[in-house]
Amino acid sequence: MLKFGIGQAVRRVEDRRFLTGHGRYTDDISFEGQLHVAFVRSPHAAARILAVDTADAAAAEGVVAVFTGADLDADGVGGVPAVARVKNADGSGMQAPKRPALAADAVHFAGEAVAMVVATDPVAARDAAELVVVDYDERPAVVDPLKAVEEDAVVVHDGTPSNLCFDWRQGKAAEVETAMAAAHQVVEIDIVNNRVSANPLEPRAVNATIDAETGQTVVYTNGQGVHGLRGILADAVFKVPADEFRVVMPDVGGGFGMKIFLYPEHVAVIYAARKLRRPVKWTGDRSESLLTDAHGRDLRTHARLGLDADGRFTAFEVSTVANLGAYASQFGAMIPTSAAAGLATTVYAIPVAALHVKGVFTNTAPVDAYRGAGRPEANYLIERLIDTAARATGRSPAELRRINYIPATAMPYTNAMGTTYDCGDFALMQSRALEAADMAGFAERRRQSAAKGRLRGIGMASYIEWTQGNPKEEVRIRFEADGSATVLVGTQSNGQGHETSFAQVAAELLGMPFEKVQVVMGDTARVKTGGGTGGSRSLQMAGSAIRLASEAVVERARSIAAEKLEAAAEDLVFEDGRFTVAGTDLGMDMEAVAQIALDAGAPLDESRTFDRPAPTFPNGCHVAEVEIDPETGRVEPVRYVVADDFGKVVNPMIVMGQVQGGVAQGLGQALMEHAVYDEDSGQLLTGSFMDYGMPRAEDMIFLDIRLYEDLPTASSGLGSKGCGEAGTIGACPAIMNAINDALIAEGAGEIDMPATPARVWAALGAARSTAAA
Incomplete structure (x- = not known):
């Protein structure tokens, strides 16, 4: 068994860097002439903006510029888009008011950014931000999603007919009603899935600069994938070719879903860097994080479960009001709908199910993916409901579950929502x-x-x-002059240990020392494509791609070794990093083969894509x-x-x-x-x-x-x-x-x-x- 291969509890190689203070995070990166940003944030949850006076702030010591929403609008900078959209039950599209990088006409939650001060140091920027005077016309706010859908509710966004973002349905409602009417017993429950904040150790940060040689805007930020962020910046916000941007994510101190997204601060800081042609940095503090990071969960749900006389589930019905916050965030509409729906019946053999979800705007921070993103919400609901049903039927919770589990003999099994396990x-x-x-x-x-x-x-x-997450992942494996192998992969570590686990996979498949494998990720200039981290995809996607790329490297190396050993390629056995001619002691190791390839000017360098079948x-x-x-x-x-x-x-x-x-x-x-x-x-x-x-x-x-x-x-x-x-x-x-x-x-x-x-x-x-x- 390889010492540090697949299945081994290898200590994380990245931990020494982190524990000795040698991690390199976004806030650790600075450039000559670096400028710093402070945001002016609304103290109100709901208000019209009548005027923004930046004169005193602009004249303050150290201030280079002050920008407002009007400036970004004038330069044609787009807002933060709602990428994942859902359809209403009648087939129409959901309502998604524009989310600006800097609010120009109105604010819709406390903490929303109204202006941005750019100065030579962060203290000067914060001091000057206090000099910006905003004339607000405060309005009533609504924060409870149930109140937000009432007929006489205050409307969060002017010009919209209601606070309803979408009214979504999935499943077989008529069949559920028939099954409920015929059920021996129907059990009901009302559940509140409370709103939470992700609170990663490292707050959000962004540092943008202009590369003097390439002219690219280089964006350093702490996120969950460089390629997705670059695509949205180029296509939806700045409307330029993607190669105008290079996105780099160095070490990242936690994400938990809420760092997947493009945020208004990304757009504003990048705009300032492009406008001023200077490096511009912003690092949020904990108060800003709690106010403006995407929150998670926040659902009000009523559910019913039908049972027959033997305790078997006959039907399942869910009605949810999902608080989306002030805007439809990047994936906010998908989380309580399609992300949760496919597993709504979880591990139970429930014949029919129907889901009804209303997504509602309120004067609160936007809600989006938080660790699990829809699956914890769905699982929490049904597991609470089953315990309630166990008490109602006089069975133990364990027994009632056993009666209703999908049997292993039924696999593959397609559940009531159409998902096949x-x-x-x-x-x-x-x-x-x-x-x-x-x-x-x-x-x-x-x-x-x-x-x-x-x-x-x-x-x-x-x-x-x-x-x-993205069902494709590409990996490139390249042997270097020193005999090491570089694995270039498009996922993104947020602290999960990717540098260790990916190296373990490559080391075993290539039969080389674990210490001689280095993993590179988080840079669009070095890694061509990638799906980032999210949805528990990284190891099973990148690991599978590493397998394909490793196999391609081995096959190419086999042909080189066969020529050197004067043997047929099919007669070579590859084991523990060494090619051996079957039945002889003739052989050579992978490192020697890699050197031959390097000397010939064609180093071992293979890329392969794993396309997840399901x-x-x-x-x-x-x-x-x-x-x-x-x-x-x-x-x-x-x-x-x-x-x-x-x-x-x-x-x-x-x-x-x-x-x-x-x-x-x-x-x-x-x-x-x-x-x-x-x-x-x-x-x-x-x-x-x-x-x-x-x-x-x-x-x-x-x-x-x-x-x-x-x-x-x-x-x-x-x-x-x-x-x-x-x-x-x-x-x-x-x-x-x-x-x-x-x-x-x-x-x-x-x-x-x-x-x-x-x-x-x-x-x-x-x-x-x-x-x-």
């Missing part, structure tokens, strides 16, 4: 998780908790996700146990087991890290995270970490993560299924089902996320008051 054994994953969690011993653990004055609950959640479907089961202090309402997770089917695992250590991070974010949403706006003013009330609850190390628990590789997928060249978002998808429902299990045992009702101490305490108090009465 290629493989999976959901009942097996449940049994593995429950055995590891010692479900049989829970009653005794609950008794022990009660003896300490604590409430104890257990919850489980099966999950499935599908890997999305999505992959990671799946598994989470089991959580919590203890609740009834005197304070504080919830403490005390046991947590995860059984995951990710197909072939390249690096177990990295995969477990991805699951741990995902569970931490799910736990955060379940217990404390909540982006809250004041209903009257539209002001963000959680605009700092003093107000926005974030999980700390003490809030986490040891995770017993079990990785199973006995069901690889044929949709990936490596048999891998993706893992980046799975932890988040399973965590929220498992934790909330555990909390509600404890509460209901005490006579309290179910609660929604976040299960803060105040909310839990109030539910217990209400139950005690009712019991006393």
